[in-house]
Amino acid sequence: MRERFPGIGPDWARLDGPAGTQMVDTAIDAMAEFLRSGDNANGHGHFAASTASTELVDDARATVARLLGADAEGIVFGANMTTLTFAMTRVLARGWEPGDEIVGTRLDHDANVTPWQLAADDREAQLVLAPFDIETGRLDPEAVIDRIGPRTKWVTITGASNALGTMPDLAPVIEAAHAAGARVFVDGVHLVPHAPVDLDALGCDIFVTSPYKWYGPHSGVMWIAPDLRETLTPYKVRPASNAAPERFETGTVSFEAIAGIRAAAAFLLETGVGEIAAAEGARFEPLLRGLQAFPHVVVHGPNTVFDRTPTVSFTLTGHEPDAVAAHLADRRIAVWSGNYYAIETMAALGLQTGAVRAGVSGYTCEADVTRLLEAVGELAP
Ligand SMILES: Cc1ncc(COP(=O)(O)O)c(C=O)c1O
Missing domain, CATH: 3.90.1150.10 (Aspartate Aminotransferase, domain 1)
Known part of the structure; x- marks a missing residue:
């Protein structure tokens, strides 16, 4: 290895x-090969290199989807988790009203705290953070569940703490949030390199991960559940595609990074x-x-x-x-x-x-x- x-x-x-x-090695080679191949062109055009770029992105979505146990149509490529999360919380906040609540945790990286806090501030909503046990570093799911109420719009929780390594039990939190009519956002950045993920079984609504934590290039990936990817109104320029998942990808994606992401995901799939x-x-x-x-x-x-x-x-x-x-x-x-x-x-x-x-x-x-x-x-x- x-x-x-x-x-x-x-x-x-x-x-x-x-x-x-x-x-x-295969991810490094994939990036260099893409850039050397002449396929370096924007997608959705009428010439061969453009078609190759489109196919690369489609295939990379499918490969990352297999890695995450998700469907390819929900896979969004971006700069990194933080940028994707700032963009998404801004979109989600469009539907919030004063007094609405978001539940997060103190075990989370700030990239899964401050974007929610700022979006909540914009709408006079509240972000409430569940504590973890400071002796054991464990997050009791009940500490999160207890904070879910009738005004809770989103629960946002880490799949694994980048500081302590703790892996909270997500299933009861997701079940309780959904029972209360809330949605669940999972920060999978520190989880994906270390534990198999099956989003279909997990049932969260949005999941984020960063390929540079799993042997790929500096970049971010977000998976969005089918109903949300169609109903949310992302901030986008008018000529850009209205079709999901492209509607969540602002500007030109990094095709070379996507070549590397595909290879890194393939490496994880082959190795297990x-x-x-x-x-x-x-x-x-x-x-x-x-x-x-x-x-x-x-x-x-x-x-x-x-x-x-x-x-x-x-x-x-x-x-x-x-x-x-x-x-x-x-x-x-x-x-x-x-x-x-x-x-x-x-x-x-x-x-x-x-x-x-x-x-x-x-x-x-x-x-x-x-x-x-x-x-x-x-x-x-
Ligand atoms: C758990 C966790 N979440 C989020 C992030 C932010 O990721 P990115 O650098 O892709 O924005 C990190 C980065 O260290 C992380 O470890």
């Missing part, structure tokens, strides 16, 4: 996957996300246990390997997170420090300067984990 990632050399232990993974998750789990368990064994390390979030992604946040007694990350970088270990934009989560945990985050990806090897644990051990007070 490791040899499929040209960006992974012998020098660095790349534990920065939750912020973006290295690209798989379940298989990747199992390999990650074998690396993650010693990493988590090793961190927990240090008396000077505090692991934040779940202390078990179950119902979580292979991502862990930790702090070291007597050392600021940024200083720890710099020390690790000196030893050629790439991790992130700070809040990783999960500002509600970090505030709930009382971590003013954040934490250090290490994430296992499909290409992580045993030596990466050993190197991290040895370097953390060097910082014992």
